[in-house]
Amino acid sequence: MRFIRQVQDLPGQHLFQFLDESGDPAPVSSCDVNAYLSEAAGTHFTAKHFRTWAASVTAFEAIVTDREPPTIKSIAGMVADVLANTPAIARKSYIHPEVFALVSDEDARSAWCSKRLPRKTRWLLPAERGFLTYLQASESA
Incomplete structure (x- = not known):
């Protein structure tokens, strides 16, 4: 300090x-x-990657823990508040496109909303682990 x-x-x-x-x-x-x-x-990596990760995890967590079906607009607005940015910039530049696919796919969203987020680990929070699992499942689909 x-x-x-x-x-x-x-x-x-x-x-x-x-x-x-x-x-x-x-x-x-x-x-x-x-x-x-x-x-x-050891590779191209910038501070924007951290903002993108945080924005995407925040959006993912809101989608899977909210009782009401979210909209792309509401998710972008919520993330914009966290990033101190505009919803348009949050949506265009910081939230992973797969997050919006989850908003649009009611069946996938219902499946994720019925699950509990994974437990916290030493390095990742539950929402981070859930988002990573979601991305890996999306990749293999």
Whole structure:
């Protein structure tokens, strides 16, 4: 926590900064973050992948746990609120297309709604495991 306070005390408007070799504050850009993520993953990977995963899991969980049949519009609006974005951007750029297929396919949605989400594991939440299972089943169908 002390480190975060020290970083917040650096002058400027950037959320993350570091002190460069000469002791001057230097911003951490989105390009820097994405380059690090790609290097760490060993393949092209960006922060957008995290937003897409979170948006898709959020939408999936809402679909399978809601008692009322959702609409694409309601799901996009709910995810947009979580992402602090517009529904159009959430739908176009962040929610996996298979999520919308689940909204449109009443039989598949009913089957998933009647199941309980898998238990939490060390690395994944129940909705994440459920969404991953759904994607794998969709792939093999």
